[in-house]
Amino acid sequence: MSIVLVKEIENKYFEEIESFRKENVVLKILLKEYVKKSIDYEKLLKESINLLDKYQEELEFLRVAKNRWTDEVVKHYFTIKDF
Known part of the structure; x- marks a missing residue:
């Protein structure tokens, strides 16, 4: 029973880590575009x-x-007295 529970917790953390990796890839792309x-x-x-x-x-x-x-x-005006 404890092994199943540990595996379930492990799977949950692996899913979170994978989700963070995907978010990180998206953030890197956005950052590169922003810098450009x-x-x-x-x-x-x-x-x-x-x-x-x-x-x-x-x-x-x-x-x-x-x-x-x-x-x-x-100068022209004073010379000729006319525009």
């Missing part, structure tokens, strides 16, 4: 920062060009 997506997300963030830097440089260039254009218009 995190790396992709990091790359996208870095690319976005680079694009923002380029955009800022272009805006600065346009601001300087606008100021030059405004200076030319003012």
Whole structure:
């Protein structure tokens, strides 16, 4: 009787262990996907920062060009007194 009881307890624990192994496999897959997506997300963030830097440089260039254009218009106005 005790042998049957011990075998039953043993089987129960083996089933739990097998269940944990299956869960572990699923968790590993999910973790790998998460890490992959995190790396992709990091790359996208870095690319976005680079694009923002380029955009800022272009805006600065346009601001300087606008100021030059405004200076030319003012010079032209004072020379001709007409727009």
